[in-house]
Amino acid sequence: MNRTHPWINFAAILLFMMLYLPLLCVVIFSFNASRLGTQWGGFTLHWYTDLFHNELILRAAMNTLILAVSSTLIATVVGTALAIGLQMAPWGKKARRVFEPLLNLPVVTPDIIFAVALVIAFGAVRALTGLFELGMPTMIVGHVTFQIAFVALAVRSRLRLIGTEVQEAACDLYASPSYLLRTVILPLLLPGILAGAMLAFTLSLDDFIISFFTAGPKSITLPIYIFASVHRGVTPEIHALSTLVMIFTIFVVLLLRRSEKQNSQKPEEKL
């Protein structure tokens, strides 16, 4: 079935080119032997091998991974518990009026406002106690804060999908609350938890603004490194680094799509 006008297809292809042309340029120029901006000086892999000898870049890559993994772990546990707790008890209207806005707050707050508010709060606590020096711990706190809501929303959609019948059946068979949680709810929720964790991980890798504001001098991530380097001038080395980051992103996004597909499948279909 193709009902679209050729002009629409033409415009769409142009738009796809607009989205991909810059990225393609980055990839092409990462193989450029000439150091000078956009002059082509022949093919080389030199910049890629250089990357792995650059102490600063290696540390930034390490920081990015540490940040993404640890914040995702915390946010997955806290967010999953939040979603389960929301549906476990018959919460009244009044309680929901408090929960729902709190849950949606991280999704709707503009990144820059959230980042600024965090910096000020960390500053206030630091002035009082000396804790919360800007660095990896503050970045993890920042990332977890926006990830929790996304994990909770993913797990909640799974909770709604599996319904309450299985849980009620388990209760009728005298499953204790903790037994119910361990052997019924958590296994059924697993695809939702995985999808939430993947989303949280991708969001953390993709984030620049919150990391940029809450980072300390020693906790620079790859996006921060690229941002700072571009201000000093674009080099083929940055192109090579960005190319690798993009390849990693594509890989992660494919995993994310797969986990989301599994999450939207009904549990019966898998048995």
Add this chain to the structure above:
Amino acid sequence: MADNNDIIYNGELVSPKVLRKRASVFLLPGLLWIGFFLALPCFGLIAVSFAERSEYGAVDWIFTFENMKRLVGFDLFGWSADNFWILARSVMVAAVSTGLCIALSYPLAFFLASRPARNKGIWMALLLVPFWTNLVIRTYAWLIVLAPQFPPAHFAARFGWIQPGAPLYPSMIAVYIGMVSTFLPFVALPLYTAVDKLDWSLVEASRDLRAGFFRTFRHAIWPQTKAAVAVGITLTLVPAMGMFVVPDMLGGAKYMLIGNLIQQQFGTSRDWPFGAALSLALMTITLASLLLFNRNSEKGGVQ
């Protein structure tokens, strides 16, 4: 909601009160985390915007309206329109970028919806990859495309818009290009889900009645897709308003937006109270425009 004294059966006989107590154990860490690290800091932001900046860039807790005065343009040398222009420019750039994204999303959404089922996944993935590619990389990548050696700059130079041999950045056009390519997927994805479910019989009926392109769009397509456009606007307008990466890299100091001004207060200028006041202004403008927009689109039924 069951009464507190009712006993309900949930594997065992418990009162809702006990159930709620048990659920709180799961609920509280998350709610407290968001409360402590997001809700409270937001109140802190409001408080600091009425505080004074100390000599060394720290916050002095002395109540003052100085930051608000500076916000609307009063400083040591009297009134200047600089801040006003930055605010106005931010609103305009966000609004125009959102409008462009909506207009460009329609061909994209129709194109995606008309792909045969077996290719659809690939095209969707093609739209998702730039969406998930890091903002910094996506933005600086335009510095290559807009460089003097490449066709866009040649083209602009031929028409006398820029000096021959000059790059197309920093400029307002570069900012718009960066903004649109950043936010296009935010509108295109929700719009695609609406177009995919489009009732084509209405479009055919409109064509049978010899309606032209615009009338078909106005009466057959727009009513079915406006809810998705509303979602796209919300997703775009909020981050576009506070954007500082794109204007920083592609716009330079001449085309500063409020996001850049805020970032400056927390970077080189180190004036947190004024930065907080600016953030508050940004938040107010964003909320006001969303409210205004929601009220207007209420009749259309935003999802």
